[in-house]
Amino acid sequence: MGSRVVAISCTIEERGIRLFQFDSFSAFLNMGGHGPYVWSAVVISLLLMVFLVVAPLRRKRALLQQIDRQVRREEAVMHTGKEV
Numbered sequence: 001m002g003s004r005v006v007a008i009s010c011t012i013e014e015r016g017i018r019l020f021q022f023d024s025f026s027a028f029l030n031m032g033g034h035g036p037y038v039w040s041a042v043v044i045s046l047l048l049m050v051f052l053v054v055a056p057l058r059r060k061r062a063l064l065q066q067i068d069r070q071v072r073r074e075e076a077v078m079h080t081g082k083e084v
Contacts, residue, residue: 022028
């Protein structure tokens, strides 16, 4: 039972497990020479995901504004009898 407590209490470094694969933050950004490709792919992917969320919202807002203008125009015609 004593060895079990020792095994549980030893640190991750003592077991030889690395939590971070790179030696420094700059090495992480460089990614072994593949950094420009990897980070440009990440940025492009994030931009596309933002676009896929924002574009439909903008389109919806434009359509709602168009419908609102059309409804107001039709109400004005009904009240005055003339088209605007």
